Amino acid sequence: MNAAQDTGETLLERAPQALRDLLTSHLPEPWRWFANSLIAIVAILAVFGLLFAALTLAERKILGRVQNRPGPNRTGPFGLLQPIADGIKMLSKEDIVPRDADHLLHFLAPVTLLASSILAFAVIPYGRHLIPVELDAAVLYFFCVGATTELAVFMAGWSSHNKYSLLAAMRALAQLISYELPLLLSWLPVVMISGTLSTTGIVAAQSAWRWGWMPTWHVFTPWGLAGFVIFMVAALAESNRSPFDLPEAESELIAGHLTEYSGCKYVFFFMAEYFGMTALSGMAVTLFLGGWHAPLPSLEFIPSYVWFGAKLITLLMGFIWIRATFPRLRIDQLTRFAWKFLVPLALVNLGTTAFWSLSFGWTGPLLAARCTVAVILVVVPFVLLGRRLSSGLTPRTYSYAP
Amino acid sequence: MTTALLILIALVTLCSAATAMLLRNLIHSVLLLIGSWIGVSVFYLFAGAEFVAFAQVLVYVGAVSMVVLFAVLLTRRSRADMAVSPDTQSRAVSAVLAAGAVLAVLLYAVLLTPLPSGISQGPSANVRQIGTELMGTHAAALLVIGMILTVATLGGVVIASTDGASKKEGPK
Numbered sequence: 001m002n003a004a005q006d007t008g009e010t011l012l013e014r015a016p017q018a019l020r021d022l023l024t025s026h027l028p029e030p031w032r033w034f035a036n037s038l039i040a041i042v043a044i045l046a047v048f049g050l051l052f053a054a055l056t057l058a059e060r061k062i063l064g065r066v067q068n069r070p071g072p073n074r075t076g077p078f079g080l081l082q083p084i085a086d087g088i089k090m091l092s093k094e095d096i097v098p099r100d101a102d103h104l105l106h107f108l109a110p111v112t113l114l115a116s117s118i119l120a121f122a123v124i125p126y127g128r129h130l131i132p133v134e135l136d137a138a139v140l141y142f143f144c145v146g147a148t149t150e151l152a153v154f155m156a157g158w159s160s161h162n163k164y165s166l167l168a169a170m171r172a173l174a175q176l177i178s179y180e181l182p183l184l185l186s187w188l189p190v191v192m193i194s195g196t197l198s199t200t201g202i203v204a205a206q207s208a209w210r211w212g213w214m215p216t217w218h219v220f221t222p223w224g225l226a227g228f229v230i231f232m233v234a235a236l237a238e239s240n241r242s243p244f245d246l247p248e249a250e251s252e253l254i255a256g257h258l259t260e261y262s263g264c265k266y267v268f269f270f271m272a273e274y275f276g277m278t279a280l281s282g283m284a285v286t287l288f289l290g291g292w293h294a295p296l297p298s299l300e301f302i303p304s305y306v307w308f309g310a311k312l313i314t315l316l317m318g319f320i321w322i323r324a325t326f327p328r329l330r331i332d333q334l335t336r337f338a339w340k341f342l343v344p345l346a347l348v349n350l351g352t353t354a355f356w357s358l359s360f361g362w363t364g365p366l367l368a369a370r371c372t373v374a375v376i377l378v379v380v381p382f383v384l385l386g387r388r389l390s391s392g393l394t395p396r397t398y399s400y401a402p
Numbered sequence: 403m404t405t406a407l408l409i410l411i412a413l414v415t416l417c418s419a420a421t422a423m424l425l426r427n428l429i430h431s432v433l434l435l436i437g438s439w440i441g442v443s444v445f446y447l448f449a450g451a452e453f454v455a456f457a458q459v460l461v462y463v464g465a466v467s468m469v470v471l472f473a474v475l476l477t478r479r480s481r482a483d484m485a486v487s488p489d490t491q492s493r494a495v496s497a498v499l500a501a502g503a504v505l506a507v508l509l510y511a512v513l514l515t516p517l518p519s520g521i522s523q524g525p526s527a528n529v530r531q532i533g534t535e536l537m538g539t540h541a542a543a544l545l546v547i548g549m550i551l552t553v554a555t556l557g558g559v560v561i562a563s564t565d566g567a568s569k570k571e572g573p574k
Contacts, residue, residue, distance in 0.1 A: 105433070137529045140456040147464025151436065154471055158429060170475075177468060197529045 415441030
């Protein structure tokens with residue numbers, strides 16, 4: 001860790017830190033801590049607020065291109081000002097609250113959701129020196145903050161006094177609770193191998209180079225790859241993204257628990273969705289993709305936060321790509337997929353990880369055996385479970401017009 | 403400063419618990435109860451027990467709250483039914499008796515516990531130590547608890563599935 005710090009220290013690497021110290025160094029000690037925290041909060045809100053705006057535009061543009069239409073192109077050059085127009089439109093819309101709604105809870109639901117999704121950003125290490133809060137149990141904190149979103153969804157559905165809202169909230173809860181389990185199980189192997197719950201420790205555990213050039217990121221191990229895929233699928237479902245976007249299917253399921261929300265509160269829900277997606281992607285980068293580490297030793301001169309940002313944006317683009325490609329699942333397919341496929345796979349993956357950590361010292365031919373056994377342990381359950389999941393479902397036949 | 407903050411958190415925790423008991427609307431009660439659970443976890447955080455605090459939020463706010471909410475929603479027939487009807491006298495008497503019994507047990511336990519006087523340095527335990535302790539010294543207890551919970555889950559699944567089969571709802 002220290003050696004890496006000495007080699008990779010460039011001026012740019014220290015720039016955010018130096019800028020902050022420049023602003024707060026003249027303050028007395030207790031106030032400096034306060035000001036530093038405040039600056040971290042403002043920075044997170046600004047960066048991820050802007051990223052949210054950029055993401056909405058990127059999503060609409062990319063979806064448009066995928067569907068062979070131009071996407072937003074009238075507001076400003078190439079439609080670049082579309083997020084601002086959207087923001088003004090949403091903020092100036094009338095905020096309608098149903099007469100019989102539970103006014104307090106109806107108001108609290110989007111606020112709780114947004115607050116909890118912002119809180120999740122606190123423990124992600126964005127760069128070598130950029131982590132807002134250093135916690136011993138950071139990963140646990142991240143997922144316990146995420147657990148409160150379920151509560152907010154329930155509040156939104158129940159307080160709207162609308163049967164569609166309530167039913168959709170129940171459906172959304174079934175989805176969130178089902179996918180919470182594979183999500184939690186998929187990062188356990190990482191904790192088993194790195195032996196720590198702190199995000200800095202997990203990133204440090206992925207800092208070495210194998211054979212001098214290959215990064216020892218967790219995703220490059222058999223259990224890590226399986227865990228990463230399970231994590232990303234569960235993250236898709238947890239952030240209500242397509243193909244798991246049942247809670248907010250606008251045309252078919254009347255937007256679920258969002259039915260009775262309008263104007264600013266509606267934006268809050270959307271912001272929370274994008275923030276949640278970004279935070280989960282950031283966590284995936286931290287847990288599996290080596291955090292802020294460069295992919296090659298020769299590329300370490302580029303500041304660490306640039307690498308983190310690049311990995312984060314790659315994952316987010318993956319989310320958008322998936323949304324453009326996959327059809328939506330039905331609720332029974334969705335829960336079956338979680339309980340009969342992802343949960344068993346994640347449990348098997350725990351066993352694979354145990355084997356991987358027990359065979360740590362194996363070298364030479366034993367190393368090949370270690371890799372082979374681990375790959376078999378990942379692939380065979382995947383194939384078997386996948387066969388069982390789709391058994392009895394014959395391939396669909398399409399009849400085209402002659 | 404810290405003391406004032408602690409008192410404030412204690413007040414929030416106790417008040418939300420008390421209001422949860424007084425409210426007629428069960429859903430509001432549950433949500434206030436969740437508020438008081440969060441207050442308890444903040445106490446843990448103040449005591450330096452990060453792991454316990456986060457586990458408290460994850461388990462109580464994330465899971466137990468859902469169980470309670472679902473139980474309330476599935477057992478009430480309508481939205482109007484959500485508010486409990488005013489108590490009869492016998493109900494009030496039994497409630498006071500039960501609450502008094504619980505209070506007596508708690509007071510008995512609190513008064514008999516030898517509390518260290520003065521400022522004491524609490525044992526510093528990080529997550530790793532807790533983990534090794536749980537997996538080493540208390541492994542048997544952990545396994546037994548896991549076993550009990552698994553049996554309970556399986557029991558729940560069995561009850562739910564036989565209910566569906568007896569209704570003959572047809573193959574999936």
